[in-house]
Amino acid sequence: MDKYLAEMSVGTRNEVKKIIKSGQVTVNGIAVLKPEMKVNEETDKVCVCGTDIYYKKYVYFMLNKPAGYVSATKDNKYKTVIELIKENNKSGIFPVGRLDIDTEGMLIITNDGALSHKLMSPRKHVDKKYFLVAEGSVTDNDIKQIEKGMDIGDDKITLPAKVSDIKHYTDNKGIWTSMCLTIHEGRYHQVKRMLWAVGKPVTYLKRISIGKLKLDEKLSPGEYRQLSEEELKLLFTS
Ligand code: URA
Numbered sequence: 744m745d746k747y748l749a750e751m752s753v754g755t756r757n758e759v760k761k762i763i764k765s766g767q768v769t770v771n772g773i774a775v776l777k778p779e780m781k782v783n784e785e786t787d788k789v790c791v792c793g794t795d796i797y798y799k800k801y802v803y804f805m806l807n808k809p810a811g812y813v814s815a816t817k818d819n820k821y822k823t824v825i826e827l828i829k830e831n832n833k834s835g836i837f838p839v840g841r842l843d844i845d846t847e848g849m850l851i852i853t854n855d856g857a858l859s860h861k862l863m864s865p866r867k868h869v870d871k872k873y874f875l876v877a878e879g880s881v882t883d884n885d886i887k888q889i890e891k892g893m894d895i896g897d898d899k900i901t902l903p904a905k906v907s908d909i910k911h912y913t914d915n916k917g918i919w920t921s922m923c924l925t926i927h928e929g930r931y932h933q934v935k936r937m938l939w940a941v942g943k944p945v946t947y948l949k950r951i952s953i954g955k956l957k958l959d960e961k962l963s964p965g966e967y968r969q970l971s972e973e974e975l976k977l978l979f980t981s
Contacts, residue, residue, distance in 0.1 A: 744768065745778035747789075750832040751796050767792045801855040802836065803975060804828060805956075808850045809964035814841040827965055828852055839863060840929055848873070848950035849958040851978070852967065858978065862953060868902070868927040869981050872952040873934050877943040880911050881920040885941040889924070895936040902927050904937070923951070954981020 748759040748768070760778045762768060768775055769790045770782060782789060784798040806824060808814070813821045816837050824838050835854035840863045842850055853859065862869050886909070892900045909922040920943060924934055935945045951958050955977040962968065970978070 744770075744775060744780045744782050744789075747782050747784060748791065748796065751799065752831055753791055753796065755831050762791060801858075802830075802853060803855065803858070803970040803978075804836075804852040804967045805959060805962065805970055805974070806838075806850045806852050806967035807958060807962040807964050808842055808847055808950075810845045810847055813844050814838045814850060824850060824852065828967060842950060843932065843935070843948070846948045846950065847964055848948075849953060849956075850950070851953065851970075862978070862981070863929055865928055869954045870925050870927055870952070871929065871950060872923055872925040874908075874921070874923050874949045874951050875934060875938070875945050876919055876921045876947040877938045877945050878917065878919060879943040880918045881906075881909065881922060881938075881941065881943050885943065888941060889937055893937060893940055895930075895933070895940050897930065901930070901933070901937060919946075954978060956981065 744763060745756055745759045748754070748762075749756045753759055754762065763778045764776055766774045766776060770780070770787050772788070789796045806827060808824055811822065812824045812827065815823050816825050817823060821844060825833060825836065828836065836852055837854070837859070839851040839853060839859040842848065851858075851862070861867060886906045889904055889906055892903050894900050904927070905925040907923045907925075909920065911918065911920050913919070924937070926933060926937075930936075934948060938945045956974055959968070
């Protein structure tokens with residue numbers, strides 16, 4: 744019981760044990776006082792302080808990834824995005840796809856392998872939209888190449904992409920371009936390599952949406968929250 748309630752994010756194992764011993768947990772209407780009591784999460788009706796606990800097999804979080812973290816569950820050298828997730832039970836969770844260590848923005852963290860496959864499989868072509876800043880002035884001709892599909896040194900040219908919200912500006916360090924770029928694949932360093940191929944290196948990169956789901960701009964870099972039911976629907980139908 745204590746393990747199950749901790750996994751359902753009621754509290755830490757120790758907190759949950761105290762709650763159980765205080766008689767505030769019922770199973771099928773009967774108070775249980777023993778943390779070691781077995782529970783069938785599919786059939787038993789568990790209540791804590793009068794609130795029903797529903798069994799959730801999968802968890803889904805939206806993280807606004809900050810720069811400086813690797814998209815991995817373990818790393819010998821760098822901090823991982825999983826370290827930013829402050830949940831009691833983090834077993835089996837992983838980031839869906841990878842953002843480079845210096846890339847910011849939307850990362851889904853889950854324990855649902857099927858969703859991960861659906862969103863990241865190259866054959867499924869789910870849109871990924873990025874905001875970027877590049878050195879130099881991205882020209883109309885560059886945009887044509889990017890949108891048509893281009894050679895970035897792989898066996899195949901890239902799939903057609905979409906550029907929007909393009910702006911040019913100048914400061915004391917030179918000319919810069921900011922723009923949004925939507926791609927339908929997830930090749931290694933793809934956005935950086937596409938801009939590099941037109942001679943405009945990326946200096947800032949942030950993912951702002953995956954499929955129909957947009958990054959919640961209320962999340963500061965490093966913050967995360969659970970996805971709502973509606974947001975999950977958006978992801979599953981992307
Ligand atoms: N493309 C890149 O170059 N880097 C990322 O992190 C994501 C897409």
